[in-house]
Amino acid sequence: MATRTCAKFFLTLICNKVYCASGKDNGFGNSYVWAGSLESGIQIGTHHKKPVMVIIHKSWCKACKNLKPKFASSTEIQTLSKHFVMVNLIDDEEPEGNTYSPDGTYIPRILFVSPKGQVDHDIINEDGSSQHKFFYSRPEQIAKSMKKVIQKYKLEEFNA
Template structure:
């Protein structure tokens, strides 16, 4: 009886540890303060809430991704702006395969903005960056600048909402 109790306790504790670990890693270094979704869940939520989706595509082995993570997670400005977006980060094999998610290549990190209907909006890119890699961001300030452009576009009733 004692052996069964300990075994059940162990299994239960193991399950709780796995659930806790997975929820603690949902930000994957980009910040636990955000409400992160998978791409599938995010697209559904964006459509249902008429919000744009912000998609971060990154790899665990990528040095530039790691550098951006620390800035992104520490940015209070991005945190405030995130309430206007459905936040998705796709890591490693979660990178979507559809060609719309590769508007100018498959480099990482890549940040794309997707309208509620599911179309990547290629006009929202890092205007301070390299035009050969439009969706590459190396700092939080550039990310926040583009987020503001997307937010303003939605507020002013531009194409991002008109195409719904």
């Protein structure tokens, strides 16, 4: 509880510097600190040299609904999330164009953005489909990709 309160306090301080609002969890868990938008998340990430984790989902999607409680209750993802700016985009918040849909517009999609603000196409669900590289259905798959991002950008690693 104290950790979450401190994290929200620091996000508020960061947001005051880069003009963003704290985001909604949209069912993915209020234990995480969510950026208010994709733009503010990328701005925070580039300013603080942190990667951004972007979840794109829809309110009506069965796969999205199945993933939400698993994601929300994953202590491993919660621990790893401290190295990321977390963004979740629901329904009409999905960005247009193919930058955030490199291999299709299926949902849910989880993409990682480098600390320099570029979508990293190398971080995929290696345990998933070769046709839907950014589709994740289990927390273990997500945590595995998060660890790859941490290693790739040489961030301080948690022993999760």
